[in-house]
Amino acid sequence: MNEDVLVIExxxxxxxxxxxxxxAVDGVSFTVPAGKTVGIVGESGCGKSVTAMSIVQLLPQPAGVITGGKVIFKGKDLIGVDDETLYGIRGNEIGVIFQEPMTALNPVQRIGKQLSESLILHKGMSKKDAWAESVNLLDMVGIPSPEIRVGEYPHQLSGGMRQRVVIAIAIVCKPDLIIADEPTTALDVTVQAQILDLLKKLQKENGSSVILITHDLGVIAETCDEVVVMYGGRVVEQAPVENIFKNPQHAYTKGLLDSIPRLETPRKSLLKTIPNMVAGLAEFVDGCRFCQRMEREGDSLNTRPELKEVATDHWVEACPQCTTHA
Ligand SMILES: Nc1ncnc2c1ncn2[C@@H]1O[C@H](COP(=O)(O)OP(=O)(O)OP(=O)(O)O)[C@@H](O)[C@H]1O
Ligand SMILES: [Mg+2]
Known part of the structure; x- marks a missing residue:
């Protein structure tokens, strides 16, 4: 199957x-092919989470509003559909994993009840069958003694275990798309690696597509098929993962890559960082926002650069000061 599960326009x-x-999100377009993992990367505040929350329409209310565009999931635009349809899709066809597991779990409900809910609601299972399936799911996500854990409350589990439960809830209905927003940031490094392996394994078994949001390019390199690089609420580059690492075309992407620590870098040398800060939402220019950050001058600050396909499936925001492709 070669179709795109999700097309954002x-x-x-x-x-x-x-x-x-x-x-906060200013004309973002990208696609998620069936069965693939698309990483979204960029510094803090560049609009990664707002993009994710817009897809499932879980924006903070009443402040957050989608003011334009399309979110086409399995051929159907989700913008403007009624709440009931959205309830039917969230947790069923689209599973969501957010950064902080404690906020995703209900502290006063047993783990088994939280897992069973979706199965009863979306799959019409009986309480008893749903509870038994919950035990299977906990086993699947690598929780020891699942038959005991299923009856426990979130505070009785470690952080890593809780995140496994959140993942189990996200995949309980075998969704076509999993959105994982910094799923491992709150966890220590060894648990991080286990959780990412788990996500990969589940994705393979269920054939789901994944959107993985992270500011960690190492995680992107290991996990993703394609990468979307965001800056200032916009996509500045999208490409297959090899292209991003071997042949980045936008100055911002290059800047991010230069700021990864490498083994071959002498120990006492300073890491390169991208100078200056990201502008506030109210200060952004309409032209190239990375030129704004770099305090450059010229016409590129006035006119929004268009996205250009510079190689197969490799798109770059064609600012003449940020890429040779303008
Ligand atoms: N409820 C809100 N009200 C006003 N502005 C908001 C709100 N939530 C997010 N924003 C703004 O939207 C922009 C994008 O935020 P977003 O959370 O998507 O960033 P991010 O890329 O996920 O960053 P991080 O890596 O820190 O998670 C930021 O400028 C942020 O301040
Ligand atoms: Mg975020």
Missing amino acids: NLQTAFDTEQGRLT
């Missing part, structure tokens, strides 16, 4: 704030 998401309506 020109997505615009804004927040109503004291400063007025501010656009």
Whole structure:
């Protein structure tokens, strides 16, 4: 199957704030092919989570609004559909894993009840069957003594275990798409690796597609088929993972790559960092936002660069000061 599970077209998401309506996601487009993992990478505040929350329409209310674009999931635009349809899709066809497992779990409900809920609601299982299936799921995500854990509460589990439970909840209905927003950031490194392996294994077994949000390019290199690089609420580059690492085309992508620590770097040398800070939402120019960050001058600051396909499936925001492809 070669179809795209998800096609995002020109997505615009804004927040109503004291400063007025501010656009956080500004015309983002990318696709998620069936069975593939697409990584979204970029510094803090560049719009990764807002993009994810827009896909499943779980934006903070009432401030967050989708002001334009399409989110086409399995051929159907989700923007503007009724709540009931969305309830039917979330947790069933699209599973979501957020960063902090404690906020995703209900502290006063047994693990088994939280897992059973989706199975009863979306799959019409009886309570008893759903409980038995919950034990299987806990086993599948690598939780020891699942038949005991299933009756426990979230606070009785370690952080790594809780994140495994959150993953189990996200995959309980074998979704076509899993959205994982920094699923391992709160965990220590060895647990991180286990969780990522687990995600990979489950994805293979279920044939799901995955959107993996992270600021860790190491995680991207190991896990993703394609990469979307975001800056200032926009996509500045999208390409197959090998291209991003071997042949990056946008100055921002190059900057991110240069800031990864490497074994061959002498121990006492300083890591390269990208200078200056990301502008606030209200200060962004309409032209190239990375030029704005780098305090460059010229016409590129006035006109939004278009996305250009510079090699097969390799897209770059064609700013003349940030890439040779303009
Ligand atoms: N509820 C909100 N009200 C106003 N602005 C918001 C709100 N939530 C997010 N934003 C703004 O939207 C922009 C994008 O935020 P987002 O959370 O998507 O960043 P991110 O890329 O996920 O960053 P991080 O790596 O820190 O998670 C930021 O400028 C942020 O301040
Ligand atoms: Mg985020």
